[in-house]
Amino acid sequence: MLLAHPHPIDAPAVLAWYDRHARDLPWRVSPADRRAGVRPDPYRVWLSEVMLQQTTVAAVKAYFLRFTSLWPTVDDLAAAPLDAVLREWAGLGYYARARNLHACAVAVVRDHGSTFPDTSAALQMLPGIGAYTSAAIAAICFDERIAVLDGNLDRVLARYYALEVPVRDAKDALRGALQIAVPERAGDFAQAMMDLGATICAPRAAACLVCPLQSDCFATKQGDPTRYPVKPTKPERPVRKGHAFVMQDASGDVFLRSRPAKGLLAGMSEVPTSDWAATLADPEFPLAAEWRHRGQVVHVFTHFRLELEVWTAAVLPDDFDGGWWCEPSALAGEALPTLFRKVLATAGLS
């Protein structure tokens, strides 16, 4: 039994806590106003939710105010040039979000009469709106009784249930357990649970004494809530080895070239290297020259650890094409990933 727990989440307790401690956020209708009949503006809720994908509240606030000032309605945003949207998004990261944001605004205007759909199912059809965001908008704006499961909730629920497997392996069970608890005030409940995760049940600190779920929380009973959620065992990081070849012409310019348009470090600049393999082969130099071994670079990618032997040589530029020669003083302005900056540093450049 994955979630052996006698009690569902106590929604009334969570809502009572939220009524007193809700965060004041620019896109939020307070629980008091909500009770008085004020309805959130789906445009503002949608905009905030997209900005908040994998992004902290602190980082989003200024962007949200700027966007709503420039474009108060979905019609305004849809009518804006994509360039302007991308410019305003600059610095927030995950730039596909900005393109999808604009595409979504256009779709809402064109296909939905400038009114956001009012169900999670319909919302999820729109660009940039997935399982989480569709549920969040539907719950917050329309009180659809749907489980809203984000990173905060993963953590809160993993602790509440003392989940002994990584969240990824119990997503459906958690969603089902949460779904059972969703009350009539679905929007406030969703926001309450997220506030709870952000302020009380935080990643490295759990303020259990003031938590409305404390009495039934299995992790608290065990004594160390921060043990959850358990992290998936990281796959062993294989090691790959190879050689990097730093060539300079008579004036000291360095040979660079572009990496392929797809794959690792796509489209970035590099110095030539050998293949990267599990075992280090003898170097096959690009051309005959006085090659000097200058040291080793170690770089850790997500899926493997790379060890490159760094070689340098003085060569004649005529012998090469497929790239360009770069003055050492101009290396800083090249699209060089950290790996190749390390290589160049080991070669004695920069």
Added chain:
DNA sequence: AATGCGGGGAT
């Protein structure tokens, strides 16, 4: 089921 995608804040 994995993987790529940014950048900032907390620890």
Added chain:
DNA sequence: ATCCCAGCATT
């Protein structure tokens, strides 16, 4: 340095 963040689209 490492972890985490109101995830989504693509393969």
